[in-house]
Amino acid sequence: MASCSEPASGCSDSELTDLPNSRRESPRSLLDVLKCPDPSTLARKRAIKSKPPVGVKKSKGRAQVSDPKGVLPSDRLKEFPNECLKINFSKKLFCEACREVVSHKKSSVQTHLKSNKHKKGKDRLQRKVASEMDIAKALKLYDQQNHPVGETLPDSVRVYRIRVLTAMLKSGTAISKIDHFRELLEENALALTSTPNMRQLLPFVLGRESDRVKAAIRGRPISIIFDGTTHVCEALVIVVRYLTDEWVIKQDVCRLMLLAKSMTGEEVARQINSCISTEMGISSDLVIGAMHDRASVNQVAMRTAKVIYQNILDIGCFSHTLDRVGENMKTPILDEFSKAWIGMFTRSPKTRERWKSLTGLPPPSYSVTRWWSRYEVLAKLMVTFGDATTLLEDEDISPANAAKLRAILDDPAKKRKLKIELAATVDCMEPFVKATYNLEGDGFLALETYESVNALYIAILSKHWPNVAAMTKKEANGNSIHEKQLLDYADTCLKPAYEYFKLKFDQDLKPAMNAFKAARLFSPSKVNSMHPTPSDINDLSVFPFFPSSVIEELKKELPNYLSVAEDVSSAIDPVAWWRDHEYRLPNWARACKYITLIQPSSAAAERVFSLLSNSFKDNQERALEDYVSASVMLQYNSR
Ligand SMILES: [Zn+2]
Numbered sequence: 001m002a003s004c005s006e007p008a009s010g011c012s013d014s015e016l017t018d019l020p021n022s023r024r025e026s027p028r029s030l031l032d033v034l035k036c037p038d039p040s041t042l043a044r045k046r047a048i049k050s051k052p053p054v055g056v057k058k059s060k061g062r063a064q065v066s067d068p069k070g071v072l073p074s075d076r077l078k079e080f081p082n083e084c085l086k087i088n089f090s091k092k093l094f095c096e097a098c099r100e101v102v103s104h105k106k107s108s109v110q111t112h113l114k115s116n117k118h119k120k121g122k123d124r125l126q127r128k129v130a131s132e133m134d135i136a137k138a139l140k141l142y143d144q145q146n147h148p149v150g151e152t153l154p155d156s157v158r159v160y161r162i163r164v165l166t167a168m169l170k171s172g173t174a175i176s177k178i179d180h181f182r183e184l185l186e187e188n189a190l191a192l193t194s195t196p197n198m199r200q201l202l203p204f205v206l207g208r209e210s211d212r213v214k215a216a217i218r219g220r221p222i223s224i225i226f227d228g229t230t231h232v233c234e235a236l237v238i239v240v241r242y243l244t245d246e247w248v249i250k251q252d253v254c255r256l257m258l259l260a261k262s263m264t265g266e267e268v269a270r271q272i273n274s275c276i277s278t279e280m281g282i283s284s285d286l287v288i289g290a291m292h293d294r295a296s297v298n299q300v301a302m303r304t305a306k307v308i309y310q311n312i313l314d315i316g317c318f319s320h321t322l323d324r325v326g327e328n329m330k331t332p333i334l335d336e337f338s339k340a341w342i343g344m345f346t347r348s349p350k351t352r353e354r355w356k357s358l359t360g361l362p363p364p365s366y367s368v369t370r371w372w373s374r375y376e377v378l379a380k381l382m383v384t385f386g387d388a389t390t391l392l393e394d395e396d397i398s399p400a401n402a403a404k405l406r407a408i409l410d411d412p413a414k415k416r417k418l419k420i421e422l423a424a425t426v427d428c429m430e431p432f433v434k435a436t437y438n439l440e441g442d443g444f445l446a447l448e449t450y451e452s453v454n455a456l457y458i459a460i461l462s463k464h465w466p467n468v469a470a471m472t473k474k475e476a477n478g479n480s481i482h483e484k485q486l487l488d489y490a491d492t493c494l495k496p497a498y499e500y501f502k503l504k505f506d507q508d509l510k511p512a513m514n515a516f517k518a519a520r521l522f523s524p525s526k527v528n529s530m531h532p533t534p535s536d537i538n539d540l541s542v543f544p545f546f547p548s549s550v551i552e553e554l555k556k557e558l559p560n561y562l563s564v565a566e567d568v569s570s571a572i573d574p575v576a577w578w579r580d581h582e583y584r585l586p587n588w589a590r591a592c593k594y595i596t597l598i599q600p601s602s603a604a605a606e607r608v609f610s611l612l613s614n615s616f617k618d619n620q621e622r623a624l625e626d627y628v629s630a631s632v633m634l635q636y637n638s639r
Helices: 013-017 019-025 073-079 106-114 116-146 155-170 175-186 195-200 202-217 265-279 296-308 318-327 332-347 349-359 373-383 385-393 399-410 412-439 449-462 466-476 480-508 510-522 534-542 548-564 574-580 586-595 603-616 625-637
Strands: 085-087 093-095 222-229 234-243 249-259 287-292 313-316
Touching (some): 116 202, 155 175, 175 195, 195 202, 202 249, 222 603, 234 603, 249 265, 412 480, 449 510
Antiparallel strands (some): 085 093
């Protein structure tokens, strides 16, 4: 408290009282007397790294080697061909891979060519040349089909423009900013073109990215993650998930559509089919899973899609469902309080500043798209409840919201209920928050999903409520009847949330839960403790993509699997383990490749939407779909 009432440095109280004295010595301007504004912590001065003072030994730099007499740089060029060397404009030997001049003394050249820097630079240069040839080849094809303006320009200029445009899209830089970079980008290289002309190249870049995804998933099993949003605009996204030959899990956006109005379930199914089967050319038996939010339109879409893709396992998003558990809590006073509490900070910078100086914490805020972000605000409110009361004593802060908050705190019965509701939310929702976060990643989560959800059933039964217990004890002040009433009240708050959770996971998500239960057989560190018998392997028939022939092969290989997986630590990365044991367990490893594609959440789609909203928040209407798609695809897919 004390620190915040102190004026900023340079104009303390003592200086003001000393004023007549100091004025006698030297006249001071009014500026010296007025209080300066409190600088933000971001206003601190940046530390600039400087060179060591003269006399301090520098780290060893590049030694100056004098060029030998009697030998010409061009002789070295003949002696070391294919090493990216050339003669530069000042007739020196120049390495294009490292972008530096090299002495043409023989030993220097040899040392240079052996260095890691040179090897890496050479690799990079070769990749660049290959990629440029690729672009040039693709442009030829594109020209034949489209005859775009500018097709007569030299290849080098067009390829350069495509590369600049691609880099801008990948970094999320608006194309309209190209004029700021033009001078710099044209300095040592080729001419760019106007922003509208650069935009003309978008369909080509978008087509190339689609072709890249298409080539990456050709012939592989895939799963899809799809969802619609209305946050920025009506949009539908389809992400494909696949495993590379090196056992790396990849997720790529293959379709982002902007829509005039929201789609029906059948329209969504039609889009999935046109994207996956027609454009990407994936055979329908290789589409083995679909993860989506459980909105009714997506469920209708899945019913239609299952007719075409008979091997598909349908997974309603676990994270979305767990998120809604919190929304089902019945905490009327806390809802009213938290709304005014958050509102107070969103609308008043003064309140934010007061809160920061009072607690040293950033002001509470939450995002509507991020799951459980409201919970985090409440958990912080619980810890800083005393500071919140102090803040509300301040007459200066956001008046309307503060009045609402004070009205709750001044009513003892309401205040008591508020505290119980807050404690119940923090205690009981914590495991749900953790599970949501665990399950929304992009990794190999199929092996852990069942246990994560099961832990929630256990948490509900165990009633471990430390904050509720402490709060009820304190409020009841030794009155056991009163304490029981407060505990019952906490129960009433939680009941609808728990009922929602059980309803969803015991019924709607039951088939998916069974699939994740069976998927645990692929956990090398857990399989031995499960003591599976050949008949247990039949549980894997919940996966529509495992025909009985596959299950029989897995049964045959089971003893071998159990023996190889003996004493596997739970700390290992299961994907790496399967990659390393593929040659010993070919059938199980092949089946495991399918399991890596099954995810418990559609959070990937959510992440695409957040890229969309970050990149196109303000100029959505003016951006055409090819621009939005190319930007979001290149940003997401190049992660
Ligand atoms: Zn080099």
